[in-house]
Amino acid sequence: MYGGGYIFDEPNRKQQREEQLHDDPVKLAAFEARIARGEKIEPGDWMPVEYRRQLIRLIEQHAHSEIIGALPEGTWITRAPGFKRKLALIAKVQDEVGHGQLLYNAAETLGKSREAMINDLLSGKSKYSNVFNYPAETWADVTVIGFLIDAAAIVNQVANSKGSYGPYCRALERICYEESFHLKQGHDAFIELATGTPAQKAMLQDALNRWWQPIMHFFGPPDKTSSHSEKLMQWKVKMASNDDMRNQFLDAYVPKIWELGLTLPDPLLKKNADTGKWEYSDPDWDLFFEVIKGNGPCNKERLDVRKWAEENGRWIRKALMREDEMERSALPVA
Amino acid sequence: MQLQQAIQELITKMADDELVIGHRNSEWTGLGPVMEEDIAFSSMAQDKIGHAWALYRILHESFGGSDPDQFAFLRNAQDFRCCHFVEMPIGSYEFSLMRHFLFDHAETVRYQSLSGSSFTALQHLAGKVKGELKYHTLHADAWVIQLCTAGADSRQRMQSALDNCFQLAGGIFEPGEGEDLLIAEHIYPGEAALYQQWLNNISPVIEKAGLILPALTAPVYGGRKGQHTQYLQQLLEEMGEVFRLDPEATW
Numbered sequence: 001m002y003g004g005g006y007i008f009d010e011p012n013r014k015q016q017r018e019e020q021l022h023d024d025p026v027k028l029a030a031f032e033a034r035i036a037r038g039e040k041i042e043p044g045d046w047m048p049v050e051y052r053r054q055l056i057r058l059i060e061q062h063a064h065s066e067i068i069g070a071l072p073e074g075t076w077i078t079r080a081p082g083f084k085r086k087l088a089l090i091a092k093v094q095d096e097v098g099h100g101q102l103l104y105n106a107a108e109t110l111g112k113s114r115e116a117m118i119n120d121l122l123s124g125k126s127k128y129s130n131v132f133n134y135p136a137e138t139w140a141d142v143t144v145i146g147f148l149i150d151a152a153a154i155v156n157q158v159a160n161s162k163g164s165y166g167p168y169c170r171a172l173e174r175i176c177y178e179e180s181f182h183l184k185q186g187h188d189a190f191i192e193l194a195t196g197t198p199a200q201k202a203m204l205q206d207a208l209n210r211w212w213q214p215i216m217h218f219f220g221p222p223d224k225t226s227s228h229s230e231k232l233m234q235w236k237v238k239m240a241s242n243d244d245m246r247n248q249f250l251d252a253y254v255p256k257i258w259e260l261g262l263t264l265p266d267p268l269l270k271k272n273a274d275t276g277k278w279e280y281s282d283p284d285w286d287l288f289f290e291v292i293k294g295n296g297p298c299n300k301e302r303l304d305v306r307k308w309a310e311e312n313g314r315w316i317r318k319a320l321m322r323e324d325e326m327e328r329s330a331l332p333v334a
Numbered sequence: 335m336q337l338q339q340a341i342q343e344l345i346t347k348m349a350d351d352e353l354v355i356g357h358r359n360s361e362w363t364g365l366g367p368v369m370e371e372d373i374a375f376s377s378m379a380q381d382k383i384g385h386a387w388a389l390y391r392i393l394h395e396s397f398g399g400s401d402p403d404q405f406a407f408l409r410n411a412q413d414f415r416c417c418h419f420v421e422m423p424i425g426s427y428e429f430s431l432m433r434h435f436l437f438d439h440a441e442t443v444r445y446q447s448l449s450g451s452s453f454t455a456l457q458h459l460a461g462k463v464k465g466e467l468k469y470h471t472l473h474a475d476a477w478v479i480q481l482c483t484a485g486a487d488s489r490q491r492m493q494s495a496l497d498n499c500f501q502l503a504g505g506i507f508e509p510g511e512g513e514d515l516l517i518a519e520h521i522y523p524g525e526a527a528l529y530q531q532w533l534n535n536i537s538p539v540i541e542k543a544g545l546i547l548p549a550l551t552a553p554v555y556g557g558r559k560g561q562h563t564q565y566l567q568q569l570l571e572e573m574g575e576v577f578r579l580d581p582e583a584t585w
Binding site for chain 1: 357360361363364365366367368369370371372373376377379380383384386387402403406407426427480481484485487488491569572573575576577579580583584585
């Protein structure tokens with residue numbers, strides 16, 4: 001799944017503007033011409049400082065979202081009902097961790113080590129998709145995540161796979177291919193509940209009600225308030241606006257949800273026949289930013305699990321690497 | 335005990351071992367010391383649970399047993415025939431790795447012998463499973479040797495893990511009722527023979543890793559008779575939590 005549509009950026013841009021001044025204008029023009037021609041940028045190629053920084057931020061947060069995203073569903077592997085669901089869920093969560101691995105590798109080509117990225121995740125410096133800071137309370141939550149959050153992530157990832165950085169695009173192509181299977185299994189499990197016993201239907205409706213707001217948050221704040229950069233669009237780092245992706249998602253999936261006799265907790269949700277765009281109530285954006293700051297229901301729990309894994313696994317990673325490699329990898333990237 | 339019943343006992347204990355260790359291995363999801371190990375344990379968990387499913391299907395199809403989902407998700411601890419070794423919580427990574435090493439070598443020996451079984455359903459399944467287990471033992475051997483040769487600290491951790499695991503691992507080979515019949519009918523060679531072959535297989539790896547193999551003085555038996563640790567019932571309650579909400583529903 002799991003590239004959150006919204007990529008958090010730190011507010012301090014002063015240093016970045018100064019660095020950008022040092023980019024060689026001739027090289028910059030040639031670089032932008034390559035992107036305009038649809039060429040892919042590869043690791044050894046010249047690239048602006050800001051392009052590298054933004055890509056590291058984007059890919060790193062995507063990678064973190066994969067491994068943190070494995071946790072809410074992962075806790076249900078041991079409770080999945082029946083062999084078919086149990087095996088499908090293990091396979092799916094395994095894929096997500098594998099996606100994290102692919103993405104860390106892609107980000108490493110830009111000069112930041114996996115260890116440094118994980119350190120930034122654990123210190124809170126680097127973020128992951130907000131949607132994983134909510135609890136998966138019942139089995140129905142697993143089906144909502146598997147169907148709708150994966151679907152939302154696919155919208156985002158398909159867009160990003162057409163971006164300009166070669167290693168990221170290639171990782172995303174493989175990820176999207178696997179995601180299409182995840183979506184099928186998520187959809188299948190979702191339908192099973194939607195067409196099941198009254199208790200199963202009620203469980204699903206309850207999960208849908210709780211997850212709707214995090215899903216609406218998924219693609220990030222509305223374009224009118226979002227400080228998205230035209231430069232990032234020109235460099236093909238950001239490939240679609242938050243509202244466009246949200247609209248694409250609603251267009252594809254709201255009818256599927258309604259067809260199953262389920263409801264969504266937004267009385268204003270409807271498609272405007274004239275504009276072809278979906279209208280909806282604004283989700284609580286203050287809450288969204290609170291959760292990013294670390295005040296969501298599960299932020300601490302998610303990071304605590306990762307910290308446990310990092311701390312308990314340290315001697316093993318040490319046994320796999322030479323001492324000097326271990327020290328080097330822990331250094332911040334210059 | 336009749337031969338048919340003895341075969342069912344054999345399949346049940348094998349399947350229960352696989353289901354429970356698969357369940358335990360899956361608990362490493364998101365917790366592995368490196369992402370590659372997360373993925374490896376998930377992958378092996380799928381194989382184990384898949385083997386259990388295949389064995390329960392044999393019980394269902396060849397012996398008229400209940401539906402595999404119902405059989406696996408609704409029984410209580412006293413009806414399980416797994417050994418105590420697989421029931422133990424995942425503990426530290428070195429415990430789980432050592433369990434994986436000892437258990438998968440035992441599985442390999444068992445399925446190798448079953449690939450010549452006179453009971454066709456098991457013979458067919460063993461042919462397939464053997465191929466998968468090759469990668470499990472390759473993985474286990476590589477990690478045990480790597481960690482044991484990376485310094486005194488990690489070797490000591492692995493030695494302690496081996497010491498903690500070994501009597502429990504002996505429980506894999508707990509003799510069962512009706513075993514003589516199974517040996518006589520060439521269903522499989524019996525637990526004592528498997529145990530000897532297992533020792534032969536693990537010894538070179540243990541030696542290469544610089545570990546000291548404890549003597550098997552008190553193998554932990556009881557699981558094959560339905561006597562279990564407290565951990566099994568807890569595990570089964572968790573495993574059946576959703577399924578038991580409505581066992582007649584499809585999920």
